[in-house]
Amino acid sequence: MLWLPSYATGPERLGRLAVLVFVALVLIFLIAPFFVVVPLSVSKEAFFTLPVKEYSWRWYQDFFGNERWIASVINSVIAAVATTILATMLGTAAALGLARPEFPYRRAVMSLMLSPMIVPIVIVAVGSYLFFGGLGLINTRPGLVLSHTALALPFVVVTVAATLSTYDTNLTRAGLSLGAPPVAVFFRVTLPAIAPGVISGAIFAFAVSFDEVVVALFLTSAERRTLPVQMFSGIRDQINPTIMAAATILLGLSIVLFIVATWLGRRGQKA
Amino acid sequence: MALNAPLLRAKGADDLVVFDGVQKSYDGHTLVVRDLNLAVKRGEFLTLLGPSGSGKTTTLMMLGGFERPTAGHILLDGKPVEALPPEKRDIGFVFQNYALFPHMSVAENVAFPLRYRGVRGAEARQRVAKALDMVRLGGFGGRRPTQLSGGQQQRVALARALVFQPKLVLMDEPLGALDKQLRERMQIEIKHLQQTLGITIVFVTHDQSEALTMSDRVAVFHDGILQQLASPRELYDEPANAFVAGFVGENNFVPCTAMRIGPHAHALLESGLSLVGTMPVALPNAAQAMLAIRPERIGLVASGAEGAVACNIAEAFFLGDHTRVDATVPAFGGMNVTIKLPPSTPVPPPGASAGLVLPEQHCRIIAP
Numbered sequence: 001m002l003w004l005p006s007y008a009t010g011p012e013r014l015g016r017l018a019v020l021v022f023v024a025l026v027l028i029f030l031i032a033p034f035f036v037v038v039p040l041s042v043s044k045e046a047f048f049t050l051p052v053k054e055y056s057w058r059w060y061q062d063f064f065g066n067e068r069w070i071a072s073v074i075n076s077v078i079a080a081v082a083t084t085i086l087a088t089m090l091g092t093a094a095a096l097g098l099a100r101p102e103f104p105y106r107r108a109v110m111s112l113m114l115s116p117m118i119v120p121i122v123i124v125a126v127g128s129y130l131f132f133g134g135l136g137l138i139n140t141r142p143g144l145v146l147s148h149t150a151l152a153l154p155f156v157v158v159t160v161a162a163t164l165s166t167y168d169t170n171l172t173r174a175g176l177s178l179g180a181p182p183v184a185v186f187f188r189v190t191l192p193a194i195a196p197g198v199i200s201g202a203i204f205a206f207a208v209s210f211d212e213v214v215v216a217l218f219l220t221s222a223e224r225r226t227l228p229v230q231m232f233s234g235i236r237d238q239i240n241p242t243i244m245a246a247a248t249i250l251l252g253l254s255i256v257l258f259i260v261a262t263w264l265g266r267r268g269q270k271a
Numbered sequence: 272m273a274l275n276a277p278l279l280r281a282k283g284a285d286d287l288v289v290f291d292g293v294q295k296s297y298d299g300h301t302l303v304v305r306d307l308n309l310a311v312k313r314g315e316f317l318t319l320l321g322p323s324g325s326g327k328t329t330t331l332m333m334l335g336g337f338e339r340p341t342a343g344h345i346l347l348d349g350k351p352v353e354a355l356p357p358e359k360r361d362i363g364f365v366f367q368n369y370a371l372f373p374h375m376s377v378a379e380n381v382a383f384p385l386r387y388r389g390v391r392g393a394e395a396r397q398r399v400a401k402a403l404d405m406v407r408l409g410g411f412g413g414r415r416p417t418q419l420s421g422g423q424q425q426r427v428a429l430a431r432a433l434v435f436q437p438k439l440v441l442m443d444e445p446l447g448a449l450d451k452q453l454r455e456r457m458q459i460e461i462k463h464l465q466q467t468l469g470i471t472i473v474f475v476t477h478d479q480s481e482a483l484t485m486s487d488r489v490a491v492f493h494d495g496i497l498q499q500l501a502s503p504r505e506l507y508d509e510p511a512n513a514f515v516a517g518f519v520g521e522n523n524f525v526p527c528t529a530m531r532i533g534p535h536a537h538a539l540l541e542s543g544l545s546l547v548g549t550m551p552v553a554l555p556n557a558a559q560a561m562l563a564i565r566p567e568r569i570g571l572v573a574s575g576a577e578g579a580v581a582c583n584i585a586e587a588f589f590l591g592d593h594t595r596v597d598a599t600v601p602a603f604g605g606m607n608v609t610i611k612l613p614p615s616t617p618v619p620p621p622g623a624s625a626g627l628v629l630p631e632q633h634c635r636i637i638a639p
Binding site for chain 2: 168170171173174175176177178179180181182184185188189192193
């Protein structure tokens with residue numbers, strides 16, 4: 001039971017037991033919100049009380065019946081889809097360029113590209129706010145999408161670069177030698193080979209934009225509110241279990257995206 | 272005029288590829304290929320042979336269009352192609368790791384080049400089937416490359432490089448990943464295909480026996496310099512320098528001074544011994560040189576025989592098809608000489624003295 005060989009001594013067994021208990025506690029801590037949010041979202045009561053006495057779908061009905069929530073979902077989906085398309089195209093192109101050994105200042109450019117992952121999000125938000133102010137991009141969809149694209153780009157670059165490191169450049173050479181123009185070689189040879197990386201990069205990009213709250217808070221007006229922003233203001237204005245329904249829906253989406261990304265990663269390794 | 276035109280065309284008309292003073296450097300100061308002048312004849316099987324880092328693969332990549340020469344010109348069919356991208360060169364390329372497209376079936380792989388030459392539908396299918404039959408893979412069209420063995424994958428790569436009937440096919444160590452028996456079979460198969468189809472092949476390998484088996488001519492590379500361009504027999508029998516003599520086949524080397532006295536070429540050894548030999552490439556008098564003798568060209572006779580060089584037998588190994596003898600030669604400064612004898616020849620026991628017969632026509636005096 002302790003995954004130890006039969007000759008393990010008493011102290012060893014005790015040590016292993018302590019490690020297992022600790023690991024279990026960490027895991028419970030990580031997924032604890034799940035056990036609060038999901039039951040509360042199906043509770044009939046208007047107050048956050050556990051355990052749940054009576055179950056009902058009323059908060060889900062409220063969520064789907066409320067114009068504000070629906071509008072925020074639509075805003076989020078539009079922003080996330082646009083971010084995904086933009087970040088995937090740019091990130092894939094960047095990864096392809098950075099994979100070439102003759103690329104000048106490769107490391108420096110790569111670090112710059114990955115910097116949105118490290119820079120505190122508030123700084124990105126304030127920077128975008130000030131910069132976009134002059135360009136009239138505040139409270140517009142393009143402004144939000146551009147900012148989210150910058151945040152999502154590193155995820156695409158990293159996943160595509162990882163797939164490219166196992167890509168055989170002779171495939172590109174073979175395609176060219178057989179008479180296919182470079183663009184055709186990219187779409188018919190390179191892209192199918194690196195597709196698992198590109199798709200998981202796209203999923204990350206979608207998740208980054210869909211979850212993001214700080215930049216969205218700075219850059220969106222009331223009518224362009226995204227789902228996370230709507231949840232945030234919902235908490236402040238009127239505390240109401242509808243937010244639990246929204247959180248559960250977000251949670252479900254994240255789980256699905258994570259499973260798809262993992263599955264694609266496995267497939268990429270096999271190919 | 273009418274007389275002149277064919278004469279003009281005859282000059283170089285046989286050459287499909289010409290390297291004219293080609294240089295290549297990746298970092299701007301080290302030359303990977305130095306002043307390469309080389310012509311590939313139409314219908315020829317030419318092998319670029321050399322150890323790794325000798326510049327042979329870079330030369331092939333420049334011809335394929337994947338690298339640009341730093342200086343000089345490459346002519347294909349008489350036209351300079353340095354600036355022509357690979358997809359416009361109409362050259363078939365076979366890679367060492369096959370480079371088959373993993374997401375396409377065998378037939379789709381072979382049909383790939385046809386699509387970009389406007390061949391589609393029934394004609395394309397027919398040509399794919401023909402190409403697969405040619406490499407004895409008829410009926411494998413529906414499989415994925417990963418479902419095939421290494422040898423089969425290499426034959427698919429061959430079919431894909433031949434299906435669009437290119438005038439020139441380049442091969443970069445295509446048999447390197449195969450086991451010995453399969454490699455030898457494929458050598459013969461590729462050679463037969465080349466002869467039947469009448470195509471020109473430029474083949475890169477570091478395996479000298481592969482080069483000798485397949486080629487009409489072999490270009491030996493070392494340190495970015497073309498050492499010798501010759502037929503396999505000439506390369507073996509008349510190596511231009513010590514590198515070629517040592518890289519192609521086995522050789523015994525003795526340092527000497529070259530001397531031409533009357534009609535004869537002499538090798539003066541440090542011990543004072545003078546041997547008559549041949550000079551495949553004329554060397555200036557008193558030049559530092561190497562005396563090279565193939566192990567199978569040395570005869571072993573009883574000690575004290577006339578004209579023989581005294582030696583002491585060190586060891587003898589029976590290897591089935593021949594007996595290999597190592598002997599020390601005092602006249603060679605105590606150097607070890609390897610001798611290959613027919614298996615039935617009696618060999619004196621280790622420690623015994625004997626005599627070496629060094630036939631004049633097999634003593635090569637060459638540049639060190």
